Amino acid sequence: MANPRPYSGLIERLKAVGLRPTRQRLALAKLLFGPGNRHVSAEQLHGEAVGAQVRVSLATVYNTLHQFTAVGLLREVVVEPGRSYFDTNTSHHHHFFCEEDRNLVDIPGEELKVEKLPRPPPGTTVTEVDIVIRVRKNPGLEG
Amino acid sequence: MANPRPYSGLIERLKAVGLRPTRQRLALAKLLFGPGNRHVSAEQLHGEAVGAQVRVSLATVYNTLHQFTAVGLLREVVVEPGRSYFDTNTSHHHHFFCEEDRNLVDIPGEELKVEKLPRPPPGTTVTEVDIVIRVRKNPGLEG
DNA sequence: CATTAGTTTTAGAATCATTCCAAAAACATG
DNA sequence: CATGTTTTTGGAATGATTCTAAAACTAATG
Ligand SMILES: [Mn+2]
Ligand SMILES: [Mn+2]
Ligand SMILES: [Zn+2]
Ligand SMILES: [Zn+2]
Numbered sequence: 001m002a003n004p005r006p007y008s009g010l011i012e013r014l015k016a017v018g019l020r021p022t023r024q025r026l027a028l029a030k031l032l033f034g035p036g037n038r039h040v041s042a043e044q045l046h047g048e049a050v051g052a053q054v055r056v057s058l059a060t061v062y063n064t065l066h067q068f069t070a071v072g073l074l075r076e077v078v079v080e081p082g083r084s085y086f087d088t089n090t091s092h093h094h095h096f097f098c099e100e101d102r103n104l105v106d107i108p109g110e111e112l113k114v115e116k117l118p119r120p121p122p123g124t125t126v127t128e129v130d131i132v133i134r135v136r137k138n139p140g141l142e143g
Numbered sequence: 144m145a146n147p148r149p150y151s152g153l154i155e156r157l158k159a160v161g162l163r164p165t166r167q168r169l170a171l172a173k174l175l176f177g178p179g180n181r182h183v184s185a186e187q188l189h190g191e192a193v194g195a196q197v198r199v200s201l202a203t204v205y206n207t208l209h210q211f212t213a214v215g216l217l218r219e220v221v222v223e224p225g226r227s228y229f230d231t232n233t234s235h236h237h238h239f240f241c242e243e244d245r246n247l248v249d250i251p252g253e254e255l256k257v258e259k260l261p262r263p264p265p266g267t268t269v270t271e272v273d274i275v276i277r278v279r280k281n282p283g284l285e286g
Numbered sequence: 287c288a289t290t291a292g293t294t295t296t297a298g299a300a301t302c303a304t305t306c307c308a309a310a311a312a313c314a315t316g
Numbered sequence: 317c318a319t320g321t322t323t324t325t326g327g328a329a330t331g332a333t334t335c336t337a338a339a340a341c342t343a344a345t346g
Contacts, residue, residue, distance in 0.1 A: 042333080133269055314320090
C-alpha cells in the first residue's frame with residue numbers, strides 16, 4: 001500500500017548536511033525536492049504541507065527553510081518587499097519575475113551573461129550577482 | 144538670513160508632474176533632491192525630516208514617496224525582504240548592495256552590460272532589468 | 287528499559303515595515 | 317467668506333517574519 005520508499009535519498013541528504021531527518025524536515029524536503037525546481041514562500045509551503053496532511057507549524061517551516069538555506073539546499077530570492085522566496089535550484093542562475101501573478105521563472109545560466117563586471121567598492125568583495133528581469137503580462141489575448 | 148531660494152526649482156518640478164507643492168512635499172523633495180543621488184528608506188527620510196524640524200507624519204512620507212515614484216521622480220529598489228529603498232537616480236543603472244551595512248551604491252550604466260537578454264516567457268514583456276551585485280566587507284584591515 | 291541531556295517543534299506573543307482609515311487641516315475657486 | 321476637493325495625520329490594522337519559553341522528541345547511557 002504505502003510507498004515502499006517514501007523518502008528515497010532524503011534521509012541521507014539531510015544527514016549529509018548535518019540535519020536530523022525529523023518527520024517535519026523530511027516532509028518539507030519531500031515537498032520541496034520532488035521533481036522539478038521550485039520557488040516557494042514560507043506560507044505557500046506551509047499551506048502545501050497542511051494540504052498533504054503533514055502536521056507542521058509555520059514556525060518550523062520558517063526554521064527549516066532557513067536551515068536548508070544555510071546548508072546550501074536552498075537559495076533565498078528577494079524580488080519584492082515583504083516576502084521571501086526559496087529556490088530549490090541552487091545553481092548559478094537568474095530570474096524572470098512577473099509582479100502581476102508573483103511568478104518566478106528560472107533563466108538558465110547560459111542564456112544570460114554579464115559582460116564587464118564592475119570592480120566592487122573598495123574594501124568589499126562580490127558575494128553574488130542577482131539579475132531579475134521583471135515582466136508584465138501582455139494585454140488582450142488572454143485565455 | 145533665511146536662504147532666499149529655499150525651494151529653487153522644486154515648486155516648478157512638482158507642478159510639472161501634477162503634484163501640488165505642499166509644505167510637506169516640498170520639504171521632502173528638498174531633502175531628497177539636494178546635491179547627489181540618494182537611496183533612502185521611508186523611515187530614514189522621516190527621521191531626516193524630523194531632524195530638520197519638518198513636521199510631517201510617517202504616513203505622509205510613505206504617500207509622498209509612492210507619489211514621487213509614480214510620476215517618475217523616484218525609483219523603488221528592492222534588495223532585501225521587509226524594506227524598500229527609494230532611489231533619486233531614475234536613470235537606467237544597477238546597484239552594489241552590502242548586506243552588512245545595508246548600503247546601496249550606484250553602478251554607472253556603462254560599467255555593466257548584459258549580453259544576450261533571454262526572451263521573456265510567452266505572453267509577457269520585459270519591463271525592467273534589475274541587477275544587484277551583493278558584496279561583503281573584507282575581513283581585517285578595518286579602521 | 288529508564289534516565290538524562292540535548293535537540294526540535296510549537297503556540298502564541300512580539301516585531302517591524304507598511305497600509306488603511308476616517309477625521310482634521312489645508313487649499314482652490316467662485 | 318463659503319464650499320468642494322485634495323492632503324495630511326494619528327492611530328488602528330495588516331502581513332510576513334521572528335522570538336520565546338514550554339512541550340515533544342531523540343540519542344546516548346547505564
Ligand atoms: Mn531570511
Ligand atoms: Mn511600494
Ligand atoms: Zn530560481
Ligand atoms: Zn541607484
